[in-house]
Amino acid sequence: xxxxxxxxxxxxAILMVAALAIAGECLIAAAMRRLGxxxxxxxxxxxxxxxxxxxxSPLFLVGALCMxxxxxxxxxxxxxxxxxxxxxxxxxxxYVGNAxxxxxxxxxxxxxxxxxxxLFVAVGVVLLAR
Amino acid sequence: xxxxxxxxxxxILIAIMLTASVGDTLLSRGMAQVGAVDFHxxxxxxxxxxxxxVASGIVLxxxxxxxxMTALSWADLTFVMPATAFGYVVxxxxxxxxxxxxxxxxxxxxxxxIVCAVGFVANGPSRTEQVPEQHHELDLMDSGAGR
Numbered sequence: 001x002x003x004x005x006x007x008x009x010x011x012x013a014i015l016m017v018a019a020l021a022i023a024g025e026c027l028i029a030a031a032m033r034r035l036g037x038x039x040x041x042x043x044x045x046x047x048x049x050x051x052x053x054x055x056x057s058p059l060f061l062v063g064a065l066c067m068x069x070x071x072x073x074x075x076x077x078x079x080x081x082x083x084x085x086x087x088x089x090x091x092x093x094x095y096v097g098n099a100x101x102x103x104x105x106x107x108x109x110x111x112x113x114x115x116x117x118x119l120f121v122a123v124g125v126v127l128l129a130r
Numbered sequence: 131x132x133x134x135x136x137x138x139x140x141x142i143l144i145a146i147m148l149t150a151s152v153g154d155t156l157l158s159r160g161m162a163q164v165g166a167v168d169f170h171x172x173x174x175x176x177x178x179x180x181x182x183x184v185a186s187g188i189v190l191x192x193x194x195x196x197x198x199m200t201a202l203s204w205a206d207l208t209f210v211m212p213a214t215a216f217g218y219v220v221x222x223x224x225x226x227x228x229x230x231x232x233x234x235x236x237x238x239x240x241x242x243x244i245v246c247a248v249g250f251v252a253n254g255p256s257r258t259e260q261v262p263e264q265h266h267e268l269d270l271m272d273s274g275a276g277r
Contacts, residue, residue, distance in 0.1 A: 025207060026207065028199065028202065029202045029206075029207040032199055032202035032203040033202070033203070035203055036203060037203050037204050038199065038200045038203040038204075039138070039200065039203075039204070054199060095211060095215065098207060098208070098211055099208055099211070102206065102207045102208045103208075106206070106207060107258065108206045108207060108208050108258045109206075109255070109258040110208050111254065113250045113251060113253065113254050114208045114209075114250070114251060114254065116247070116250050117208075117211075117212050117247040117248070117250040117251045118208070118211070118247075120243045120244065120246050120247035120250070121211070121212055121215040121243070121244055121247045123240075123243055124215070124218075124239075124240040124241070124242075124243030124244040124247065125215065125218060125240065125244070126240070127236045127237065127239050127240030127243065128218050128219075128222055128236075128237050128240035128241065128244075129240075130234065130236040130237065130240075
């Protein structure tokens with residue numbers, strides 16, 4: 001029973017970290033897509049103009065908040081789970097989850113090539129951590 | 131459907147790979163010099179900012195964030211993602227050739243898989259062409275964010 005409890009705690013912390021990262025990255029990607037090519041914005045209104053454009057996007061601000069929460073969730077996770085499990089587990093879940101979320105919410109054309117890439121990255125990250 | 135990236139856009143993707151990995155390495159090197167920070171000695175964090183490794187790590191990570199957002203403004207998230215993962219490969223290779231750390235067979239296999247992933251994606255288009263009515267879901271996200 002104790003073992004089941006700690007397994008449950010470990011994996012819900014890891015899932016929480018991954019979910020916040022996925023939400024943050026998708027929101028930031030959506031914000032950037034809305035803004036359009038940052039290189040062109042910078043040419044037109046300079047670096048301060050580009051920074052202002054990014055910071056005034058509500059999608060970006062919510063995404064950045066998710067990334068900040070992700071950072072603190074990771075700190076919490078590292079206090080209950082070893083780094084050698086937490087780092088590869090959250091990274092690979094984030095990569096696969098990002099591919100699914102990009103297809104669902106951003107309507108990206110996630111074809112077989114991109115699914116394979118996400119899976120290879122997820123497995124590769126786990127192998128690199130060994 | 132084939133993509134055409136400008137040389138400056140390739141430079142941004144390479145900057146993403148290098149800044150994230152080298153920045154993280156510099157940060158961890160600097161923090162190893164500063165020592166462990168706990169809640170009773172938060173002042174150490176302020177001192178850490180003046181450590182040259184930590185300071186240059188932070189500069190590189192700011193550069194990473196700027197290049198990452200620039201890339202997302204003209205490419206899909208699923209296109210940029212393997213490029214960020216390639217940073218892990220750069221760290222592993224740096225630790226092997228620069229710090230002379232031993233790389234196990236597993237790590238070499240992991241490096242190989244991430245390199246393949248980059249190859250799969252780099253062959254395809256960098257951006258999904260959107261038809262106007264597909265923005266529906268984004269509008270939903272937008273209205274949720276604006277509340």
